[in-house]
Amino acid sequence: MGLVLQFVPYSEIEELGPARRVNKLLDIAKQNKIVLLEGRLKKEEETDLIEITMEEVDNKFKGIELAVINPQKKGQGFFKGMKSGMISMLLGDRQGFTIVGPATIIKQIKKDPNKIELFTKDIRKKKKT
Amino acid sequence: MVVNLIKKFINKVLRNIFKKKKQIKLGLYGPPNGGKTTLANKICQDWLGEDMGSVSNVAHETREIQIKEQINIKSKDGKELSFNLVDTPGIATKIDYEDFIKAGLKEKEAKSRAKEATKGVIDAIKWLDDMDTVVIVLDATKDPYSQVNITIIGNLQARDIPVLIIANKIDLKKAKIKKVQAAFPQYNVIGISAKYGNNIDKFYEGLFALVG
Numbered sequence: 641m642g643l644v645l646q647f648v649p650y651s652e653i654e655e656l657g658p659a660r661r662v663n664k665l666l667d668i669a670k671q672n673k674i675v676l677l678e679g680r681l682k683k684e685e686e687t688d689l690i691e692i693t694m695e696e697v698d699n700k701f702k703g704i705e706l707a708v709i710n711p712q713k714k715g716q717g718f719f720k721g722m723k724s725g726m727i728s729m730l731l732g733d734r735q736g737f738t739i740v741g742p743a744t745i746i747k748q749i750k751k752d753p754n755k756i757e758l759f760t761k762d763i764r765k766k767k768k769t
Numbered sequence: 770m771v772v773n774l775i776k777k778f779i780n781k782v783l784r785n786i787f788k789k790k791k792q793i794k795l796g797l798y799g800p801p802n803g804g805k806t807t808l809a810n811k812i813c814q815d816w817l818g819e820d821m822g823s824v825s826n827v828a829h830e831t832r833e834i835q836i837k838e839q840i841n842i843k844s845k846d847g848k849e850l851s852f853n854l855v856d857t858p859g860i861a862t863k864i865d866y867e868d869f870i871k872a873g874l875k876e877k878e879a880k881s882r883a884k885e886a887t888k889g890v891i892d893a894i895k896w897l898d899d900m901d902t903v904v905i906v907l908d909a910t911k912d913p914y915s916q917v918n919i920t921i922i923g924n925l926q927a928r929d930i931p932v933l934i935i936a937n938k939i940d941l942k943k944a945k946i947k948k949v950q951a952a953f954p955q956y957n958v959i960g961i962s963a964k965y966g967n968n969i970d971k972f973y974e975g976l977f978a979l980v981g
Contacts (some may be wrong), residue, residue: 683920704863751781751915
């Protein structure tokens with residue numbers, strides 16, 4: 641089976657409480673799928689995600705790899721800054737996107753300001769051992 | 770937004786009242802193997818003449834919160850700072866017992882260590898709320914843009930807890946302090962070697978500047 645990426649639009653988590661948001665993402669990751677969430681979780685929800693992940697870790701589920709990508713706001717002039725501030729106020733956590741993948745599939749997510757690299761584990765090799 | 774500002778203001782006022790009444794809690798946070806316990810030991814050796822915890826090359830050596838109470842430090846210009854030092858387990862998003870087997874542990878021991886490590890991460894996160902000031906200890910040879918680093922720092926910012934970032938292991942050739950500074954431009958980043966004591970005076974100065 642190839643890599644499965646599941647897109648989750650922000651509207652699917654918008655009305656959910658913090659615990660249900662986190663559990664929804666984690667449930668998908670536990671099905672060995674990579675979650676591509678439109679937008680991002682709140683800071684407190686990100687730590688909740690780590691905390692709940694740790695509670696779920698066992699011999700099969702080894703945890704997650706997580707990356708949040710925010711739009712860059714560096715080096716903006718006054719008016720551009722105002723504009724992006726307004727957009728930020730209107731869109732809130734809908735901006736950017738979040739990747740959550742099971743650690744058994746994703747080895748590492750490297751985030752540079754200008755690029756994202758997703759390194760996967762060699763599953764075939766793992767199956768042989 | 771206004772509610773957040775009011776919350777932050779109340780937090781700050783409460784923290785200041787709290788600070789006067791009791792010792793401040795200084796937490797050492799960061800990913801596993803960044804050198805938190807090595808730095809805790811350096812601080813304890815410098816001011817108490819004893820170690821705080823054991824260190825190891827195998828990740829998640831610290832799996833329980835460790836507290837050293839009433840550490841009094843002095844600056845060169847005579848200022849004094851007293852705090853309770855809290856060394857926390859490294860925060861991670863994944864823990865694989867097989868990694869401990871690769872590091873030389875037996876299967877049973879590796880599984881037990883993994884279980885303790887997951888509990889350690891949960892405890893470290895729960896303790897975030899109790900901290901008055903936090904020193905984030907990062908391995909300067911590693912990628913500073915890791916989401917764990919950003920999540921911890923973002924959480925501390927949201928809670929309005931003062932943060933000092935340490936780029937540790939500057940004795941190693943691969944260490945890149947500038948990369949850590951570029952990743953967190955809004956914070957004071959100090960490069961040190963907790964193991965050899967390089968730049969440790971700068972660290973204490975940074976601490977005084979933050980809470981002194």
